[in-house]
Amino acid sequence: MEGSRFTNEKTDVEEQVFRQFGLDINDGLFHPEGNIPAKFLGKNGEKKEMLWGIRKGSHYTPETHAHAHTLTIEHGSGIISINGKEVAYKKGDSFEITGNTPHGFIRVDETTIVKQEQPAR
Numbered sequence: 001m002e003g004s005r006f007t008n009e010k011t012d013v014e015e016q017v018f019r020q021f022g023l024d025i026n027d028g029l030f031h032p033e034g035n036i037p038a039k040f041l042g043k044n045g046e047k048k049e050m051l052w053g054i055r056k057g058s059h060y061t062p063e064t065h066a067h068a069h070t071l072t073i074e075h076g077s078g079i080i081s082i083n084g085k086e087v088a089y090k091k092g093d094s095f096e097i098t099g100n101t102p103h104g105f106i107r108v109d110e111t112t113i114v115k116q117e118q119p120a121r
Contacts, residue, residue: 014055017075017111023053033060041115054078054105054112062104069118071095071103076112080105 018025018037028037029052038052054060054076062081071080072094080089082103089095089112097103105112 011056014111017113018053021051021053021074021113023051023113025053028052031060034058048118050116052114052116054108054114056108056111058105058108060105062102062106064100064102066099067118068099069097069116071097072115072117074113074115076108076110078105078109078112079107 015025023037023039025037027039028035034055036052036054038050040047041049041051051074073089073091075091077088077090079086080095080103081087082095082097083101086106087095095103
């Protein structure tokens with residue numbers, strides 16, 4: 001895909017990080033720039049919370065969608081872009097993303113685990 005910097009190369013360290021958080025490197029969500037290892041955390045079939053992983057060296061071009069959500073970095077470091085502003089992230093950081101706000105992971109320096117939560121409607 002044009003503009004993608006996604007890599008499918010697996011590393012032992014990366015697989016260990018994904019396993020630590022219960023993610024399978026071979027499963028996940030489709031993304032135009034490469035599948036993302038992910039799992040839903042919601043109860044009773046709700047899909048308001050999920051955990052997903054981003055491989056070191058990946059790049060996800062900013063995207064928009066209607067729903068708002070909070071992204072909390074559970075592991076890793078890199079650069080995230082939110083509404084055109086690039087910000088360094090690390091474990092423990094949290095970002096509130098409003099609906100239709102462009103956001104993406106510009107640079108992933110260390111395998112990253114993200115917890116995503118959508119507000120109750």
